[in-house]
Amino acid sequence: MxxxxxxxxxxxxxxxxxxxxxxDLAIVAAAFLLLSLFIPLHWLTDFAIFCILVLSFDLLYGxxxxxxxxxxxxxxxxAYAASLSLLHLAPNPFLAIGVGIVSGFAVSALVGLVxxxxxxxxxxxxxxxxxxxxxxxxxxxxxxxxxxxxGLPSSVEALGxxxxxxxxxxxxxxxxxxxxxxxxxxxxxxxxxxxxxEAIKENEDxxxxxxxNTYAYKWLTFVIASTLAAFAGTLYALVKGFxxxxxxxxxxxxxxxxxxxxxxxxxxxxxxxxxxxxEMLSNYLATTISRWxxxxxxxxxxxxxxxxxxxxxxxYNLFLKMRHRxxxxx
Amino acid sequence: xxEVNNIDxxxxxxxVLHGVSVSLQKGEMVFVVGRNGAGKTTLLKSIxxxxxxxxxxxxxxxxxxxxxxxDQVARQGLRFVAQDKKVFGNLTVRDNMELxxxxxxxxxxxxxxLLLSLYPRFEKFMDKKAGGxxxxxxxxxxxxxxxxxxxxxxxxxxxxxxxxxxxxxDIFRILSGMKEKISTIxxxxxxSVVGRLADRIYIxxxxxxxxxxxxxAHIQDAAQLxxxx
Numbered sequence: 001m002x003x004x005x006x007x008x009x010x011x012x013x014x015x016x017x018x019x020x021x022x023x024d025l026a027i028v029a030a031a032f033l034l035l036s037l038f039i040p041l042h043w044l045t046d047f048a049i050f051c052i053l054v055l056s057f058d059l060l061y062g063x064x065x066x067x068x069x070x071x072x073x074x075x076x077x078x079a080y081a082a083s084l085s086l087l088h089l090a091p092n093p094f095l096a097i098g099v100g101i102v103s104g105f106a107v108s109a110l111v112g113l114v115x116x117x118x119x120x121x122x123x124x125x126x127x128x129x130x131x132x133x134x135x136x137x138x139x140x141x142x143x144x145x146x147x148x149x150x151g152l153p154s155s156v157e158a159l160g161x162x163x164x165x166x167x168x169x170x171x172x173x174x175x176x177x178x179x180x181x182x183x184x185x186x187x188x189x190x191x192x193x194x195x196x197x198e199a200i201k202e203n204e205d206x207x208x209x210x211x212x213n214t215y216a217y218k219w220l221t222f223v224i225a226s227t228l229a230a231f232a233g234t235l236y237a238l239v240k241g242f243x244x245x246x247x248x249x250x251x252x253x254x255x256x257x258x259x260x261x262x263x264x265x266x267x268x269x270x271x272x273x274x275x276x277x278x279e280m281l282s283n284y285l286a287t288t289i290s291r292w293x294x295x296x297x298x299x300x301x302x303x304x305x306x307x308x309x310x311x312x313x314x315x316y317n318l319f320l321k322m323r324h325r326x327x328x329x330x
Numbered sequence: 331x332x333e334v335n336n337i338d339x340x341x342x343x344x345x346v347l348h349g350v351s352v353s354l355q356k357g358e359m360v361f362v363v364g365r366n367g368a369g370k371t372t373l374l375k376s377i378x379x380x381x382x383x384x385x386x387x388x389x390x391x392x393x394x395x396x397x398x399x400x401d402q403v404a405r406q407g408l409r410f411v412a413q414d415k416k417v418f419g420n421l422t423v424r425d426n427m428e429l430x431x432x433x434x435x436x437x438x439x440x441x442x443x444l445l446l447s448l449y450p451r452f453e454k455f456m457d458k459k460a461g462g463x464x465x466x467x468x469x470x471x472x473x474x475x476x477x478x479x480x481x482x483x484x485x486x487x488x489x490x491x492x493x494x495x496x497x498x499x500d501i502f503r504i505l506s507g508m509k510e511k512i513s514t515i516x517x518x519x520x521x522s523v524v525g526r527l528a529d530r531i532y533i534x535x536x537x538x539x540x541x542x543x544x545x546x547a548h549i550q551d552a553a554q555l556x557x558x559x
Binding site: 208 | 405
């Protein structure tokens with residue numbers, strides 16, 4: 001009888017085409033450079049950081065189908081850990097990034113052991129509860145370290161040309177991080193691991209039939225997504241030089257969820273398009289409409305009822321229909 | 331090879347299987363026949379690790395499967411093809427095979443080759459989403475996926491249910507090809523298929539094994555089997 005090896009690598013990476021990675025890299029970089037012609041650089045830096053956060057959430061929700069209302073916790077953990085590193089260890093940006101990532105990994109690895117045991121609404125709500133605990137710790141419980149409501153200021157030293165107080169340099173660094181995260185997620189989602197988590201989204205029991213320990217895959221995906229969120233948080237702390245409890249407020253999760261829905265879940269370009277669209281809308285609407293959140297709410301209703309695949313999914317379907325019509329017509 | 335001894339299985343307080351015992355020898359094709367609600371699917375799910383017997387034993391090549399999770403049972407070389415013909419509809423046919431190949435440590439090319447040997451017409455569907463396949467094609471894909479990595483035992487639940495006659499012929503041809511190569515337990519209501527393929531038949535009624543039929547003449551007589559349905 002054929003016996004399948006009990007211990008297998010959780011991630012086996014299929015060689016994704018170099019041309020695809022180069023194409024992704026070029027598209028994302030070109031899009032941001034184009035946006036820099038119209039949008040202030042400090043906004044664009046925020047947009048790029050937010051894109052990393054939304055991409056990380058898309059892995060968890062869009063690809064694996066696990067909606068979390070607690071993703072901001074890891075963003076906050078990364079931001080606070082990076083700030084504390086800058087304050088108490090050294091004002092070195094790379095050390096701060098390392099500390100932020102390791103902290104995000106450690107917290108999510110522990111929390112993940114518990115939360116991936118539940119599904120659906122329970123998964124969303126357990127994450128929300130843990131996010132709320134994190135928010136309270138930053139706000140009051142660990143006030144001695146976080147400075148509570150006052151927030152935690154920090155400063156970062158310039159390393160050669162890398163000076164976070166120089167806006168174009170900061171934007172360039174964040175953009176490099178964004179394309180690296182994008183490419184990492186492209187490699188992961190096109191590998192057998194990516195196929196497995198998409199299959200878990202569709203029917204977890206059937207994945208078990210095939211011999212996969214789905215718990216391990218769900219935990220791993222949760223940890224990767226959360227660690228990337230922590231990475232986004234470290235960049236935020238470096239660029240802003242300040243972090244406050246509101247940065248990990250559970251309410252902030254709606255921004256990420258909105259963005260993924262606007263762009264199209266389970267699509268890396270969708271995450272970037274959604275994040276940029278959401279940020280542009282919220283930044284511009286806020287300056288023109290006093291109750292701009294109502295417009296976003298109305299948009300969400302439209303998306304849920306008519307455009308469930310988001311901007312990218314709808315555009316792609318439209319493209320397919322037009323191509324089909326042209327072929328039939330021709 | 332596979333020994334199920336005296337298992338009791340319950341859904342909550344409702345006992346569904348009462349002291350059921352079945353066995354499967356190497357290379358055998360055993361059918362389980364019975365009316366709806368007789369406990370056939372429950373029996374397969376119990377063997378596959380989705381339900382846990384409160385009593386009895388299940389051994390595969392003298393190793394106990396009791397208490398193992400479905401993925402652990404699958405890694406012991408036992409595969410389950412469920413009744414509902416649910417493939418991963420949002421994934422392509424190729425991705426569906428890749429899942430099976432990766433789980434078994436096989437190469438994707440080999441898995442695809444195996445599927446095409448079962449049903450050459452999959453060639454043109456390979457990069458299409460599996461959700462667009464017909465019921466029969468889905469069943470063939472599920473069987474093909476389960477066969478990747480040469481499992482020791484295959485459990486198949488109602489493979490021809492709800493399928494057109496022409497597709498049933500395809501399924502029959504595939505099951506015939508598996509005979510003597512893979513040890514298989516099949517739950518099936520189509521007595522023509524049962525009569526032509528079975529080495530042995532278990533008749534189930536009200537959660538118990540009512541009868542075991544081993545006589546080839548009796549097995550091939552669909553009219554006599556009819557009375558058990």
